[in-house]
Amino acid sequence: MYAWTGKLLRLDMTxxxxxxxxxxxxxxxxxxxxxANRVMxxxxxxxxxxxxxxxxxxxxxxxxxxxxxxxxxxxxxxxxSPFGTKPLIADAHMGGNMAPNMKFAGYDAxxxxxxxxxxxxxxxxxxxxxxxxxxxxxGKGTKETTQILNDKAGKEFTVCCIGPAGENLINDAVIINxxxxxxxxxxxxxxxxxxxxxxxxxxxxxxxxxxxxxMLQLQHYQNADxxxxxxxxxxxxxxxxxxxxxxxxRWQGGPGKEWGEGIGGPVDTGEQKPGDINAxxxxxxTINFFIGNDDVTYKHTIKNTGCxxxxxxxxxxLKIDALEPYGTQYNQATCMTMMRAGxxxxxxxxxxxxxxxxxxxxxxxLCSHMEWxxxxxGIWCGYGDxxxxxxxxxxxxxxxxxxxEEEYNSIPWDKRAAGDPEFINDxxxxxxxxxxxxxxxxxxxxxxxxxxxxxPDSFWNxxxxxxxxFKKGFIRHHSSESFGQVGxxxxxxxxxxxxxxxxxxxxxxxxPYDIRKAxxxxxxxxxxxxxxxxxxxxxxxxAKFAKWAVVRDNLHDTLAxxxxxxxxxxxPLKERGYKGDLALEAKMMTAATGEEYTEESLDAYAEKxxxxxxxxxxxxxxxxNLRKDHDDCVSDWxxxxxxxxxxxxxxxxxxxxxDWQKALDEFYEAWGWDVATGIxxxxxxxxxxxxxxxxxxxxxxxxxx
Amino acid sequence: MPRxxxxxxxxxxEKEQAPIPQEEQPxxxxxxxxxxxxxKERLCQAMAAAIRDxxxxxKYMKLTEISEVLEADKTFALELLDEMMALPDYEDLRxxxxxxxxxxxxxxxxANNYVRGCALAEEGxxxxxxxxxxxxxxxxxxxxxxxDTFTRFPYHYTKEQVKSMLAVMEGxxxxxxxxxxxxxxxxxxxxxxNSLTPQYAKALVExxxxxxxxx
Numbered sequence: 001m002y003a004w005t006g007k008l009l010r011l012d013m014t015x016x017x018x019x020x021x022x023x024x025x026x027x028x029x030x031x032x033x034x035x036a037n038r039v040m041x042x043x044x045x046x047x048x049x050x051x052x053x054x055x056x057x058x059x060x061x062x063x064x065x066x067x068x069x070x071x072x073x074x075x076x077x078x079x080x081s082p083f084g085t086k087p088l089i090a091d092a093h094m095g096g097n098m099a100p101n102m103k104f105a106g107y108d109a110x111x112x113x114x115x116x117x118x119x120x121x122x123x124x125x126x127x128x129x130x131x132x133x134x135x136x137x138x139g140k141g142t143k144e145t146t147q148i149l150n151d152k153a154g155k156e157f158t159v160c161c162i163g164p165a166g167e168n169l170i171n172d173a174v175i176i177n178x179x180x181x182x183x184x185x186x187x188x189x190x191x192x193x194x195x196x197x198x199x200x201x202x203x204x205x206x207x208x209x210x211x212x213x214x215m216l217q218l219q220h221y222q223n224a225d226x227x228x229x230x231x232x233x234x235x236x237x238x239x240x241x242x243x244x245x246x247x248x249x250r251w252q253g254g255p256g257k258e259w260g261e262g263i264g265g266p267v268d269t270g271e272q273k274p275g276d277i278n279a280x281x282x283x284x285x286t287i288n289f290f291i292g293n294d295d296v297t298y299k300h301t302i303k304n305t306g307c308x309x310x311x312x313x314x315x316x317x318l319k320i321d322a323l324e325p326y327g328t329q330y331n332q333a334t335c336m337t338m339m340r341a342g343x344x345x346x347x348x349x350x351x352x353x354x355x356x357x358x359x360x361x362x363x364x365x366l367c368s369h370m371e372w373x374x375x376x377x378g379i380w381c382g383y384g385d386x387x388x389x390x391x392x393x394x395x396x397x398x399x400x401x402x403x404x405e406e407e408y409n410s411i412p413w414d415k416r417a418a419g420d421p422e423f424i425n426d427x428x429x430x431x432x433x434x435x436x437x438x439x440x441x442x443x444x445x446x447x448x449x450x451x452x453x454x455x456p457d458s459f460w461n462x463x464x465x466x467x468x469x470f471k472k473g474f475i476r477h478h479s480s481e482s483f484g485q486v487g488x489x490x491x492x493x494x495x496x497x498x499x500x501x502x503x504x505x506x507x508x509x510x511x512p513y514d515i516r517k518a519x520x521x522x523x524x525x526x527x528x529x530x531x532x533x534x535x536x537x538x539x540x541x542x543a544k545f546a547k548w549a550v551v552r553d554n555l556h557d558t559l560a561x562x563x564x565x566x567x568x569x570x571x572p573l574k575e576r577g578y579k580g581d582l583a584l585e586a587k588m589m590t591a592a593t594g595e596e597y598t599e600e601s602l603d604a605y606a607e608k609x610x611x612x613x614x615x616x617x618x619x620x621x622x623x624x625n626l627r628k629d630h631d632d633c634v635s636d637w638x639x640x641x642x643x644x645x646x647x648x649x650x651x652x653x654x655x656x657x658x659d660w661q662k663a664l665d666e667f668y669e670a671w672g673w674d675v676a677t678g679i680x681x682x683x684x685x686x687x688x689x690x691x692x693x694x695x696x697x698x699x700x701x702x703x704x705x
Numbered sequence: 706m707p708r709x710x711x712x713x714x715x716x717x718x719e720k721e722q723a724p725i726p727q728e729e730q731p732x733x734x735x736x737x738x739x740x741x742x743x744x745k746e747r748l749c750q751a752m753a754a755a756i757r758d759x760x761x762x763x764k765y766m767k768l769t770e771i772s773e774v775l776e777a778d779k780t781f782a783l784e785l786l787d788e789m790m791a792l793p794d795y796e797d798l799r800x801x802x803x804x805x806x807x808x809x810x811x812x813x814x815x816a817n818n819y820v821r822g823c824a825l826a827e828e829g830x831x832x833x834x835x836x837x838x839x840x841x842x843x844x845x846x847x848x849x850x851x852x853d854t855f856t857r858f859p860y861h862y863t864k865e866q867v868k869s870m871l872a873v874m875e876g877x878x879x880x881x882x883x884x885x886x887x888x889x890x891x892x893x894x895x896x897x898x899n900s901l902t903p904q905y906a907k908a909l910v911e912x913x914x915x916x917x918x919x920x
Contacts, residue, residue, distance in 0.1 A: 241763035244816045339916050481918050512846045533908040596764045651904035
């Protein structure tokens with residue numbers, strides 16, 4: 001068998017029994033998201049809570065994990081999300097080294113079920129699986145846990161563990177592998193409910209490739225001709241000798257941009273011409289993209305790190321001496337994780353960290369420290385959900401209102417004002433350990449926090465650019481700020497923030513709008529892609545673009561490829577007209593498996609899992625009208641921002657309510673969902689081999705007529 | 706006893722003639738015009754090779770440099786370059802003319818905008834640089850230009866210098882389209898109303914600076 005291992009590993013946490021079984025899902029679901037969602041559908045009854053006895057969590061490697069395909073290090077984690085009004089199916093994802101090691105050990109997926117009475121960690125070395133006593137690591141942070149378990153098992157093992165947040169069943173808890181690659185959406189609390197401290201895995205087998213020479217050629221083609229930097233950013237932020245365009249992209253490298261803490265001395269990242277595959281790893285510096293005040297991040301960069309089999313290396317490894325007193329001077333992180341100091345300390349207090357340092361140094365230090373502590377405690381930020389809740393509560397004196405005077409005064413607000421890193425140590429500790437009212441409520445996720453503290457509807461409706469969906473408990477990622485209706489429609493599909501970059505990557509990749517527009521219109525038709533803040537009314541081609549963006553996102557989570565880098569819509573090469581290759585996934589699947597895939601046939605698997613997840617959502621909500629109960633719940637700011645300006649005029653990203661209804665109609669039609677209810681029809685479900693799911697919906701009175 | 710069949714002697718194989726090295730070829734009598742044309746062709750090839758080699762190293766060549774390398778008169782080199790760049794064999798070669806020099810480069814190995822930027826920087830006319838870059842970016846991307854653009858390669862001015870120049874430009878009719886906007890984060894942007902309305906420029910700036918948009 002090529003690409004797949006053909007096996008699943010089932011961990012019975014109740015009885016401490018591991019079972020290896022045949023992977024019956026490979027042919028019809030491939031792997032990753034599709035496989036994991038089908039397992040959840042088959043084995044976890046609708047209505048099961050994430051921490052219930054019947055709950056399971058599925059860690060699924062993609063078909064291409066372990067094949068060496070660029071950016072194939074991701075693991076999809078399917079679970080019941082705790083963030084909504086009812087438990088709903090959702091996927092989390094993490095990079096790092098987990099999925100490839102699963103494949104090398106011989107497994108396409110790991111299914112975790114049941115609950116252990118005592119804390120354990122599971123050691124997996126090929127076919128040898130053992131449940132080990134975790135009492136000596138239970139209670140420890142993820143960094144110390146990883147070190148201890150690597151010492152016990154061997155440094156070649158990948159440790160995927162939880163911190164105190166997961167142990168204490170906080171909703172905002174992650175599982176984290178290789179020290180800093182996390183899967184959120186409550187995955188940590190599911191592990192914690194099963195008393196599973198860690199999975200520690202190493203494999204010595206190989207993943208077989210059907211056409212190795214072809215695979216190598218395709219990988220070289222991708223690295224030489226197609227790949228840019230993170231987020232498919234294909235033009236640098238600095239003028240080099242070869243690039244026509246310069247834009248604020250994640251491609252931050254260039255002559256004079258030095259890794260200031262490089263081993264052996266500063267390392268000049270130099271020119272990174274397309275075609276020079278050895279320079280691909282010098283291009284990115286995601287943190288400098290966000291905290292680039294006079295290139296302060298470069299000054300503290302040791303090198304770029306990242307996931308297995310990824311040439312992009314989007315995690316700068318940092319050394320910040322000012323954090324040595326706090327024990328956090330070494331860190332590695334990327335994007336969102338490094339932007340939160342302003343929310344927590346307050347922008348006005350950042351400089352107080354050290355008045356003798358430039359502002360950018362203070363900002364970087366506080367952001368990095370906070371990220372280190374969050375990772376160690378195993379706390380999930382919800383991509384800004386937790387940050388917004390905190391900053392809202394600060395601004396509106398919610399803490400003063402909801403905490404007892406004693407508890408409120410016990411919080412070291414003076415350290416906050418002083419820009420002291422120890423402020424965040426205290427605050428995050430309370431969240432990870434659910435201490436006091438503050439800790440109990442803050443880690444619940446925005447919907448439950450808002451309910452617990454009776455926050456007004458304005459918390460959602462005025463959270464401009466934060467919550468696209470009203471009272472859903474997840475932030476936008478990325479919504480109407482990204483191609484208007486296209487981004488908005490993408491946000492209604494899932495039960496968490498979509499983490500869809502297929503469309504977002506088309507927005508700020510460095511190329512002028514006319515070039516991006518032409519390439520997108522070639523695929524989806526005229527009018528599919530508006531320019532930033534210059535939107536037009538809805539049309540069917542926008543629905544095509546939105547649907548394809550979701551399908552490709554799902555495909556990447558199925559294969560599993562990093563949707564921050566894939567698909568190759570654009571290329572850095574002017575000789576190609578900056579056009580990428582959207583059939584590359586199919587070409588690589590063909591080379592890996594030996595079976596013939598086309599762009600269309602491969603996308604069909606990804607479309608299938610959306611229909612499945614949609615049906616599962618209907619069953620879990622008990623809703624025969626997802627349009628009303630799930631989708632058409634958009635926050636007011638989406639339509640009411642910039643009140644002096646009309647929608648569809650240059651200078652605003654606001655949408656129009658009536659136009660939004662048309663957008664839903666056309667989107668549902670594109671999917672084959674009933675327009676009135678937004679639920680897949682029987683015809684659509686049967687077309688994708690989901691007749692049994694249609695029967696299930698019908699049995700429950702939820703199938704559209 | 707049967708007669709032995711006479712073995713036929715195979716015909717000698719026609720050996721393929723090896724090409725005669727050029728230096729051994731009999732000298733063909735060239736006319737003066739033909740000799741001149743040959744010399745000119747060799748000079749063109751040498752110039753093209755020099756420009757292409759420079760491109761591989763990420764560089765362009767100025768007319769001054771080319772004429773020095775070839776030990777040729779600048780005017781002669783210019784005429785020859787103009788002539789050869791019209792020929793299909795040299796269609797990758799391009800030229801950018803500034804007030805100070807001519808810049809020759811091989812495209813697409815070297816970017817048009819790279820050469821233009823370097824040439825503008827060498828001209829050192831900050832007023833002209835601001836106007837050209839801002840009008841270009843407002844039209845091409847479209848976007849407003851952050852002031853930091855002029856502090857980086859290839860320009861390397863200080864923000865104070867740029868701000869001072871903007872104050873000078875404000876009073877000049879020919880720069881009536883050049884306007885500024887300070888973002889909510891306090892960054893100064895410059896844009897041209899030839900291509901962007903103030904409202905649209907402002908929206909693009911604020912969207913671009915909203916970091917949560919970009920993770």
